[in-house]
Amino acid sequence: MVTIRLSRGGAKKKPYYHIVATDSRSRRDGRYIERLGFFNPVARSSAEPVRIDLDRVDYWVSHGALLSERVEKLVKSYRKYGSEQDPADAKRDAKKAARKAKLKAANAAPVEEATEDAVEDTAAESTADAAPAEEAADNAEQGAEE
Numbered sequence: 660m661v662t663i664r665l666s667r668g669g670a671k672k673k674p675y676y677h678i679v680a681t682d683s684r685s686r687r688d689g690r691y692i693e694r695l696g697f698f699n700p701v702a703r704s705s706a707e708p709v710r711i712d713l714d715r716v717d718y719w720v721s722h723g724a725l726l727s728e729r730v731e732k733l734v735k736s737y738r739k740y741g742s743e744q745d746p747a748d749a750k751r752d753a754k755k756a757a758r759k760a761k762l763k764a765a766n767a768a769p770v771e772e773a774t775e776d777a778v779e780d781t782a783a784e785s786t787a788d789a790a791p792a793e794e795a796a797d798n799a800e801q802g803a804e805e
Contacts, residue, residue: 661724663716665698666691675699678711678730680719695719698733711737 662683669675676698679691696711716734720726726734 661692661719661722662727663695663719663724663730664727665729673701678733680715680724683725693719709733709737713738 660683661680663678663680664687665676666679666681666688667674667676668688677691677694678696678698680693680695681689681691685691693715695715696709698709699706700708702708711734713734716726
């Protein structure tokens, strides 16, 4: 029986998978019949995370091949979104953006309050400083009159 599954490659802690059509009895990373694409789960923004030859997948499925669970999810999302972005990545990016916005708002709020308080304190200090100066000026005027 033919199975379409992932075959692991890449270095330690940097996985890279080939999507392959293989005999179900062969080992995970062993011999395969045909390579149908790849999946790079640690792809950065400029790298392509998934590429699948959908015509060949359909051919093998029409000839009785079974897809593994993960390959089935990848093929489904690839059909829906193409090579653009995996929906899991889109969710993760949206959560990151929301978290950054929340942190930015939390950090910005105390600064605004502090500046308002600082303005009020500065205004109070300037009136407090102005009062002795006015008294000194009044005393000087009275001394000049005498």
